[in-house]
Amino acid sequence: METRHAVTARTSPESARDIPEATVARLPIYLRALTTLSEQGTSTCSSEELAAAAGVNSAKLRKDLSYLGSYGTRGVGYDTDYLRYQIAREIGVTQDWPVVIxxxxxxxxxxxxxxxxxxxxxxxxxxxxxxxxxxxxxxxxxxxxxxxxxxxxxxxxxxxxxxxxxxxxxxxxxxxxxxxxxxxxxxxxxxxxxxxxxxxxxxxxxxxxxxxxxxxxxxxxxxxx
Amino acid sequence: METRHAVTARTSPESARDIPEATVARLPIYLRALTTLSEQGTSTCSSEELAAAAGVNSAKLRKDLSYLGSYGTRGVGYDTDYLRYQIAREIGVTQDWPVVIxxxxxxxxxxxxxxxxxxxxxxxxxxxxxxxxxxxxxxxxxxxxxxxxxxxxxxxxxxxxxxxxxxxxxxxxxxxxxxxxxxxxxxxxxxxxxxxxxxxxxxxxxxxxxxxxxxxxxxxxxxxx
DNA sequence: CTCGGTTTGTTCTCGCGTTCACAAACTCCT
DNA sequence: AGGAGTTTGTGAACGCGAGAACAAACCGAG
Structure with missing residues (x-):
């Protein structure tokens, strides 16, 4: 793992928080699980459900998501599509990445x-x-x-x-x-x-x-x- | 990561020690690096050389290898082919594994x-x-x-x-x-x-x-x- | 408006992995 | 034989990630 440069000092105010590498590696998994749930017609899901779909512990999932912000509602859960968009935006896959093979x-x-x-x-x-x-x-x-x-x-x-x-x-x-x-x-x-x-x-x-x-x-x- | 079953108690005496998962994941890398070195005609290598070839820290490499046993010689280094065989044996790739795709x-x-x-x-x-x-x-x-x-x-x-x-x-x-x-x-x-x-x-x-x-x-x- | 039930966000603790630093062990030269 | 120079193997400190547990926040019924 390359050492992250510690230039997190004075970047744009909203994306300043840095997300642990282990969490970053799981975000795409959550993204995929959310897409599946969404396609099945689930509009809201609890951390327990999403964690099961992603194959991880629910406490870990909640902790991971907490690095992105507070996108859930206590007593209710997460809005599937809203959370999906937020994760996609955080990863950067809402934009188009040209790739050469x-x-x-x-x-x-x-x-x-x-x-x-x-x-x-x-x-x-x-x-x-x-x-x-x-x-x-x-x-x-x-x-x-x-x-x-x-x-x-x-x-x-x-x-x-x-x-x-x-x-x-x-x-x-x-x-x-x-x-x-x-x-x-x-x-x-x-x-x-x-x-x-x-x-x-x-x-x-x-x-x-x-x-x-x-x-x-x-x-x-x-x-x- | 699946939780390792703690049946390490009374297995065969020689392979009883359990190797950390992180180390196991790196052994194949060392194996490849050793093969490359061997093909280049290097018969002996230090932990520094091998670590460079494998892209890791030399301290980490030595600690990893120490889980397998003491296969190096202080003041000298490791015998390339000997170490290669030991790692291959530990991983299990000296035998033949049938695979279905x-x-x-x-x-x-x-x-x-x-x-x-x-x-x-x-x-x-x-x-x-x-x-x-x-x-x-x-x-x-x-x-x-x-x-x-x-x-x-x-x-x-x-x-x-x-x-x-x-x-x-x-x-x-x-x-x-x-x-x-x-x-x-x-x-x-x-x-x-x-x-x-x-x-x-x-x-x-x-x-x-x-x-x-x-x-x-x-x-x-x-x-x- | 209040109260019980539910679920999130977060604090705390524990264990694993990484890295440093050094003693032990070996070689080579004189 | 002895000493200088290398290099391994490992003890100890440190930092990160995992999981448990709980307080805060929200919903809905009465």
């Missing part, structure tokens, strides 16, 4: 096709790949373009978020260029530790690491049986 | 093709999908088979780990059947909270949640600029 292998294609991005305020503005053979292709309705176009695309669309879905060897180079062209948040699917400046946020998703963690616990279960 | 959409295909599984002790023994139209296909050299075959496959191959890459609506049902047939570890890519018994471990990977977390920080950066 680099590396159109199996995973890159899966990401490009993933409808969950678009519906949550993320718009894939470009798919890039180093392999010229792929530049003919169209994936998810988007042309695959040469990696060289990165700079122009980032500039033209004011892209702040980049996704790396390349092989491990290429990842650091891709990250370096992304940073050089002004991208400040990277979601990395390549199995490598990325080296980036402090101002740049990196989140890593590693499929095989998750499996290995499961294997460890599985081994323990087998050993104690 | 359910849901062969874009993501399922990406997972089936991911070479990082096989090279780390995971073997995909079956690809299942509910859609009959896909049962003709062969993905990554493996036949796609009907979801009904799950029970037989789990029994025949003694599968303990299942991967869910279906749409959100199908995920809970798939999980229920996996559990019913004896699977005790689930890696869930579907954007839903799964309900499973306590003995079953679930890990969740959610692509859009990671992006939303980045968006939150990105918004903060923009606000304080």
């Amino acid at each position: 680099v590396g159109i292998g199996n995973l890159g294609q899966a990401l490009a096709n993933y409808s969950g991005f678009r519906s949550r305020g993320f718009r894939v503005v470009a798919l890039l790949d180093a392999d010229p053979a792929r530049h003919e292709e169209v994936v998810a309705g988007i042309d695959v373009r040469p990696f060289d176009h990165l700079e122009k695309i980032v500039r033209d669309h004011a892209v702040a978020i980049g996704v790396i879905a390349t092989p491990a060897l290429a990842a650091q180079d891709v990250a370096d260029r992304m940073v050089a062209f002004g991208i400040t948040s990277i979601l990395n699917f390549a199995p490598t530790v990325l080296n980036v400046p402090d101002q740049v946020d990196v989140r890593k998703v590693d499929l095989s690491i998750e499996l290995q963690i499961l294997a460890y616990h599985e081994q323990r279960k087998a050993a104690s049986a | 359910v849901g062969i959409g874009n993501l399922g295909q990406a997972l089936a093709n991911y070479s990082g599984f096989r090279s780390r002790g995971f073997r995909v023994v079956a690809l299942l999908d509910a859609d009959p139209a896909r049962h003709e296909e062969v993905v990554a050299g493996i036949d796609v088979r009907p979801f009904d075959h799950l029970e037989k496959i789990v029994r025949d191959h003694a599968v303990a780990i299942g991967v869910i890459a279906t749409p959100a609506l199908a995920a809970q049902d798939v999980a229920d059947r996996m559990v019913a047939f004896g699977i005790t570890s689930i890696l869930n890519f579907a954007p839903t909270v799964l309900n499973v018994p306590d003995q079953v471990d679930v890990r969740k990977v959610d692509l859009s949640i990671e992006l939303q977390i980045l968006a939150y920080h990105e918004q903060r950066k923009a606000a304080s600029a």
Whole structure:
């Protein structure tokens, strides 16, 4: 986890409170649970209900929400749609985030096709790949373009978020260029530790690491049986 | 995080110590870093070097490793291959883990093709999908088979780990059947909270949640600029 | 208007994880 | 053999997050 810069001193008065990292990581879960509840026609929900839908403790949920403000009504609960909007606004998904994906292998294609991005305020503005053979292709309705176009695309669309879905060897180079062209948040699917400046946020998703963690616990279960 | 059952009392004498969850989550990272170092011809490394390769603090690394035992030499460092083997053994990836993947959409295909599984002790023994139209296909050299075959496959191959890459609506049902047939570890890519018994471990990977977390920080950066 | 029931927001305590700092242990050089 | 220089392993301090518990606030009935 990157150390947050302690420049929380004198920003805009209303968004000054900083939210614990653990809470930030759960807000999207609450958002999804609220959307589900809303689609089921629930207009009001208690912290108990919402917590159950999100798979967390109700005390934790209430504490998390308290960092955003007082959006509930005691004795009643939370207005589903109102709370949903407040969380979405706090996360920042009420606005549109242009995203560029680099590396159109199996995973890159899966990401490009993933409808969950678009519906949550993320718009894939470009798919890039180093392999010229792929530049003919169209994936998810988007042309695959040469990696060289990165700079122009980032500039033209004011892209702040980049996704790396390349092989491990290429990842650091891709990250370096992304940073050089002004991208400040990277979601990395390549199995490598990325080296980036402090101002740049990196989140890593590693499929095989998750499996290995499961294997460890599985081994323990087998050993104690 | 599921609460660990406190049956640590009288298990096999050598693997009795329990390793903190946070450490377990980092062991695969160390494993990868060690493999990289080994491939580069490094036969010995200090905690400082290894920590740099893994992207963590060297004190944290040493403490993590101390839970496994005393595998280093003071004044010298760690033997790369030896330490690598010890971590692999502790995680459990020296043995072979049969894995079944359910849901062969874009993501399922990406997972089936991911070479990082096989090279780390995971073997995909079956690809299942509910859609009959896909049962003709062969993905990554493996036949796609009907979801009904799950029970037989789990029994025949003694599968303990299942991967869910279906749409959100199908995920809970798939999980229920996996559990019913004896699977005790689930890696869930579907954007839903799964309900499973306590003995079953679930890990969740959610692509859009990671992006939303980045968006939150990105918004903060923009606000304080 | 008051009172009982309900649910939020918050305070407090506890445990886990991170980090510092240092003693113990090893190597190498003289 | 002895001492200087490294590097590990760990004890201790610190900070953050989880959960319990409760007071404050709201609704509705009488």
